[in-house]
Amino acid sequence: MEKQITFTIDGKTIKASPKDTILTAAEKNGIVIPNLCYNKEVSCTAACRLCIVKIEGRPGFHPSCAMKAADGMKVKAFTDEIEKQRRIILDLLLSAHNDDCINCKKDGDCELQDLAFKYNLGRDSRDFPPIWEQLEETSDSTSQVLDYDATKCIQCQRCIKACQEKQGKGILTFANRGIKTTVTTGYPQWNASLCDGCGECQQACPVGALTMKPVYSPNNRVRQKDIEKTTTTTCPYCGVGCQIDVSTINNRIVKVDGHNDIPNHGSTCVKGRFGLDFVNHPERLTKPLIRKDGKFEEAEWNEALKYTADRLVKIKTEYGSNSVCGLSSARCTNEDNYLFQKFMRSIVGTNNVDHCARL
Amino acid sequence: MMIKSLQELSEYTEELSDSRSNTGDINVLVSLGTCGIAAGAEEVHKAIRKTINENNLGHRFNVIETGCMGLCFCEPSIELEDTKNGKSIIFGNVKPENSEKILNTDFQSEPKEIDIIEKGWYYPDEAENTDNYLQAKIALRNTGRINPEKIDDYISHSGYKALGRVIQDMKPEDVIDEITKSGLRGRGGGGFPTGKKWTFAAAQSTEEKFVICNADEGDPGAFMDRAVLEGDPHSVLEAMTIAGYAINATKGFIYIRAEYPLAIERLELAINQSREMGFLGKNIFNSNFSFDIELRFGAGAFVCGEETALINSIQGLRGMPSNKPPYPAVEGLWQKPTIVNNVETFANISTIIRKGHEWFRKIGTEDSPGTKVFALAGKIQNVGLIEVPMGTTLKNIIYDIGNGIADNKKFKAVQTGGPSGGCITPDYLNTPIDYDSLKKLGSMMGSGGMIVMDEDDCMVDIARFFLDFTVDESCGKCVPCRIGGKQMCGLLEKITKGKGTEKDLRILKSLSETIKNASLCGLGMTAPNPVISTMKYFAHEYEEHVYDKKCRAGKCQELITYSVIPDKCVGCTACKKICPVNCISGKVKEPHFINSDKCIKCGECYRVCKFNAISKS
Numbered sequence: 001m002e003k004q005i006t007f008t009i010d011g012k013t014i015k016a017s018p019k020d021t022i023l024t025a026a027e028k029n030g031i032v033i034p035n036l037c038y039n040k041e042v043s044c045t046a047a048c049r050l051c052i053v054k055i056e057g058r059p060g061f062h063p064s065c066a067m068k069a070a071d072g073m074k075v076k077a078f079t080d081e082i083e084k085q086r087r088i089i090l091d092l093l094l095s096a097h098n099d100d101c102i103n104c105k106k107d108g109d110c111e112l113q114d115l116a117f118k119y120n121l122g123r124d125s126r127d128f129p130p131i132w133e134q135l136e137e138t139s140d141s142t143s144q145v146l147d148y149d150a151t152k153c154i155q156c157q158r159c160i161k162a163c164q165e166k167q168g169k170g171i172l173t174f175a176n177r178g179i180k181t182t183v184t185t186g187y188p189q190w191n192a193s194l195c196d197g198c199g200e201c202q203q204a205c206p207v208g209a210l211t212m213k214p215v216y217s218p219n220n221r222v223r224q225k226d227i228e229k230t231t232t233t234t235c236p237y238c239g240v241g242c243q244i245d246v247s248t249i250n251n252r253i254v255k256v257d258g259h260n261d262i263p264n265h266g267s268t269c270v271k272g273r274f275g276l277d278f279v280n281h282p283e284r285l286t287k288p289l290i291r292k293d294g295k296f297e298e299a300e301w302n303e304a305l306k307y308t309a310d311r312l313v314k315i316k317t318e319y320g321s322n323s324v325c326g327l328s329s330a331r332c333t334n335e336d337n338y339l340f341q342k343f344m345r346s347i348v349g350t351n352n353v354d355h356c357a358r359l
Numbered sequence: 360m361m362i363k364s365l366q367e368l369s370e371y372t373e374e375l376s377d378s379r380s381n382t383g384d385i386n387v388l389v390s391l392g393t394c395g396i397a398a399g400a401e402e403v404h405k406a407i408r409k410t411i412n413e414n415n416l417g418h419r420f421n422v423i424e425t426g427c428m429g430l431c432f433c434e435p436s437i438e439l440e441d442t443k444n445g446k447s448i449i450f451g452n453v454k455p456e457n458s459e460k461i462l463n464t465d466f467q468s469e470p471k472e473i474d475i476i477e478k479g480w481y482y483p484d485e486a487e488n489t490d491n492y493l494q495a496k497i498a499l500r501n502t503g504r505i506n507p508e509k510i511d512d513y514i515s516h517s518g519y520k521a522l523g524r525v526i527q528d529m530k531p532e533d534v535i536d537e538i539t540k541s542g543l544r545g546r547g548g549g550g551f552p553t554g555k556k557w558t559f560a561a562a563q564s565t566e567e568k569f570v571i572c573n574a575d576e577g578d579p580g581a582f583m584d585r586a587v588l589e590g591d592p593h594s595v596l597e598a599m600t601i602a603g604y605a606i607n608a609t610k611g612f613i614y615i616r617a618e619y620p621l622a623i624e625r626l627e628l629a630i631n632q633s634r635e636m637g638f639l640g641k642n643i644f645n646s647n648f649s650f651d652i653e654l655r656f657g658a659g660a661f662v663c664g665e666e667t668a669l670i671n672s673i674q675g676l677r678g679m680p681s682n683k684p685p686y687p688a689v690e691g692l693w694q695k696p697t698i699v700n701n702v703e704t705f706a707n708i709s710t711i712i713r714k715g716h717e718w719f720r721k722i723g724t725e726d727s728p729g730t731k732v733f734a735l736a737g738k739i740q741n742v743g744l745i746e747v748p749m750g751t752t753l754k755n756i757i758y759d760i761g762n763g764i765a766d767n768k769k770f771k772a773v774q775t776g777g778p779s780g781g782c783i784t785p786d787y788l789n790t791p792i793d794y795d796s797l798k799k800l801g802s803m804m805g806s807g808g809m810i811v812m813d814e815d816d817c818m819v820d821i822a823r824f825f826l827d828f829t830v831d832e833s834c835g836k837c838v839p840c841r842i843g844g845k846q847m848c849g850l851l852e853k854i855t856k857g858k859g860t861e862k863d864l865r866i867l868k869s870l871s872e873t874i875k876n877a878s879l880c881g882l883g884m885t886a887p888n889p890v891i892s893t894m895k896y897f898a899h900e901y902e903e904h905v906y907d908k909k910c911r912a913g914k915c916q917e918l919i920t921y922s923v924i925p926d927k928c929v930g931c932t933a934c935k936k937i938c939p940v941n942c943i944s945g946k947v948k949e950p951h952f953i954n955s956d957k958c959i960k961c962g963e964c965y966r967v968c969k970f971n972a973i974s975k976s
């Protein structure tokens with residue numbers, strides 16, 4: 001068994017694994033140290049500085065997301081002094097952030113909003129004047145699936161790291177420096193870049209800076225709190241079988257997120273996240289079609305199955321087994337594909353079987 | 360020619376001194392650093408050469424093109440040195456037409472119309488006794504004395520001897536031990552013990568390790584590293600190679616800003632010369648040890664001087680710092696153990712090896728042995744590059760070496776440590792300066808910038824000026840520095856415009872504490888220093904701006920009112936003519952009047968009035 005370490009946070013004994021940082025150890029013990037740039041899916045950034053703590057015997061303040069917990073450590077995480085620094089940091093963040101929550105897609109689902117509420121930082125309680133309006137920041141909505149609103153960006157790098165470390169694409173980086181820092185693809189416009197629109201970045205964004213375009217309901221923006229139901233299911237596209245959370249209102253899909261489980265651990269590709277619009281498409285086939293006199297006509301399943309079976313038997317007897325070939329779909333489950341090749345080999349009697357992913 | 364042993368090196372050195380006896384006895388040292396060249400040193404150099412050629416004086420004179428002597432206040436400068444008797448004389452503000460007079464000097468009488476610079480600027484490396492000199496040159500020992508483009512010049516000044524000794528006679532741990540015992544501390548700003556840093560890196564057991572020389576020198580006003588690289592590049596190459604031997608690295612990088620083209624050119628030349636003679640490359644001094652150095656160029660971001668940002672930059676990433684730990688000595692370039700040292704730190708190494716730690720410790724103070732190079736600037740007579748033993752007082756530096764405040768003004772404060780340092784007031788002029796004493800005063804050593812301020816400087820405005828720089832250079836990664844710095848600038852601006860309130864002063868104080876406490880890297884942590892220290896030592900100036908809406912230095916435009924003193928005004932109309940917004944009225948020979956509602960406070964009237972009849976309050 002892995003060795004455990006023991007240390008204290010504000011006097012409370014904490015047991016943790018030697019791999020834990022102070023932040024993760026605290027979390028496992030029910031202590032939530034405020035943070036914004038921390039995302040357990042990607043490497044540590046230590047940029048927001050909200051999770052600073054004091055460690056006995058070491059001068060200064062330390063970001064708990066970057067400090068490994070060690071045996072016997074005495075950590076202070078919620079003294080007045082530390083909370084005062086956090087409040088100032090949050091106040092600063094809010095001064096550079098377009099806090100138009102009323103009109104924000106992330107209203108109610110925003111980590112900054114939550115912290116501002118927690119620290120009671122309404123506009124009247126802030127010390128710093130809003131400066132975001134004077135900054136000439138470049139927003140970008142040229143992507144087909146994403147909107148980047150630079151006035152809301154808190155420069156936490158979660159998007160940049162998600163694209164680089166989770167998707168391995170490295171599309172995003174920062175442009176400019178200091179207060180002018182913004183996220184960029186490095187191209188004048190997002191849609192000129194190599195971004196394929198997987199949406200990993202927006203899923204990592206803690207605020208309303210990088211958001212999905214409302215592709216499922218173009219005329220009706222939806223917030224998290226409007227969603228009626230979220231169903232975890234398997235993506236119907238390729239054979240990987242990614243787990244996705246499909247959110248619906250009134251039985252219509254309004255958004256899709258990656259579900260954090262095997263095999264995709266929260267990621268999806270552009271098709272899984274943005275390509276499920278066929279589900280509610282008016283032209284979607286809901287019944288089998290049989291061509292009669294050169295025209296497709298709707299049929300019942302029993303009729304269609306019988307027609308297909310009859311034709312297969314006829315072709316096989318007249319022209320032999322090898323005159324039939326079967327083409328399966330990577331969108332079917334493994335089990336379905338197994339059955340299909342079995343059917344082709346033992347019932348139809350041919351090895352002419354393949355599937356779309358090989359083409 | 361390849362040098363394969365210490366024996367061969369000393370034979371070669373002797374050959375060099377023999378061949379020298381064929382040239383003239385009198386060395387003519389022409390300072391050809393970037394600053395000297397900008398002041399016209401190349402023309403002077405040509406004129407000197409021409410005079411020697413035309414008058415067939417080649418047998419008497421030996422012209423040496425050197426790096427910067429540090430005499431910025433009187434460039435172009437030339438030193439004549441009689442190698443027979445050691446006599447020397449320095450000329451400043453030299454013009455090409457002075458060359459004949461200079462070459463005719465008898466070292467006694469001073470030729471008129473050329474400035475003679477008092478000696479005492481130099482205490483060459485070889486002297487054992489520092490007492491009679493204000494300065495002591497270790498890092499700058501060769502800068503301004505040798506031709507940086509000739510490896511032979513470096514070799515004849517004991518160059519590469521330390522490297523030979525290290526490889527032939529010392530184990531890596533002995534080298535580190537010697538550096539540790541010398542007490543040398545990093546000259547790049549932090550003052551971290553160099554020996555300790557090397558020990559950490561040496562203790563790592565990875566196969567690959569790196570040595571990096573930090574030549575980014577981003578502090579505005581600091582140019583000591585440039586002077587060393589332009590004036591004595593081999594000293595850095597030799598030291599890096601010694602460091603490589605000590606920690607078992609085979610590769611070094613010099614990260615140098617692209618704005619230093621002359622330094623880059625001389626470094627490239629020096630690296631090639633050093634490779635040709637076998638001081639770099641495979642099997643140095645016929646040993647198993649191999650080491651080579653490459654240059655990497657920085658694009659001039661101040662933050663890229665921070666070691667983790669520098670490492671990211673070399674790796675081709677955005678130059679942003681990373682949280683420490685892990686420290687570079689454990690996990691640095693490409694995650695391998697890496698020592699990052701400053702140019703000046705390296706420039707000390709070979710002398711320490713050659714002369715031993717005991718010699719080094721005799722100079723400077725107990726906790727900060729050795730010397731420090733300072734770039735003297737601001738309202739001081741002798742602007743320039745100086746090297747003094749640690750523990751020298753500010754008074755010595757400003758009044759004895761710097762020759763006091765320019766234009767007979769009153770000394771107000773001196774900013775040490777560059778834009779992220781703090782100011783020191785007249786009360787503390789007698790403090791012996793070293794890393795710890797400066798820190799105690801709320802300032803820091805930094806890379807050695809020293810900016811002198813006089814009574815005309817407004818301390819609130821100065822704080823804003825320095826902060827503007829750091830805010831501009833913030834990489835934007837962490838919140839306190841990125842947004843906090845900007846907000847702090849806003850508060851200072853408000854105060855200098857007379858719009859500050861008591862609450863602003865309070866916020867300014869707590870904000871500067873937060874930026875200092877919570878920032879990720881040294882840039883943010885030290886950025887509020889000018890504010891913190893001016894608020895401490897010049898609290899009254901802040902209060903005057905906020906409560907009395909007054910700027911005693913008359914710097915903050917919005918707080919000044921210009922008016923005519925009727926008794927003094929003779930009605931010459933000069934002010935009326937120059938005022939760009941025509942807000943001055945009055946007839947000829949009658950007292951004039953300034954309409955302060957329209958006045959834009961440009962100060963032109965004040966400047967042109969010959970009768971002191973304009974008051975500024």
Ligand SMILES: Cc1cc2nc3c(=O)[nH]c(=O)nc-3n(C[C@H](O)[C@H](O)[C@H](O)COP(=O)(O)O)c2cc1C
Binds near residue numbers: 578
């Ligand atoms: C914002 C910032 C800028 C820095 N710039 C430089 C620089 O230009 N040159 C330098 O040698 N060190 C610079 N440093 C210090 C380096 O991070 C590092 O401490 C130093 O190079 C170590 O060398 P030393 O121990 O020999 O001083 C800077 C540090 C900070 C925080």
Ligand code: SF4
Binds near residue numbers: 163167170171196197
């Ligand atoms: S959508 Fe995907 S590929 Fe595009 S920037 Fe975001 S994470 Fe990268």
Ligand code: SF4
Binds near residue numbers: 156157158183206210
């Ligand atoms: S877009 Fe979102 S995730 Fe990316 S840096 Fe800005 S706030 Fe962070």
Ligand code: SF4
Binds near residue numbers: 680841
């Ligand atoms: S302190 Fe400033 S320069 Fe350093 S990491 Fe933070 S934002 Fe960047």
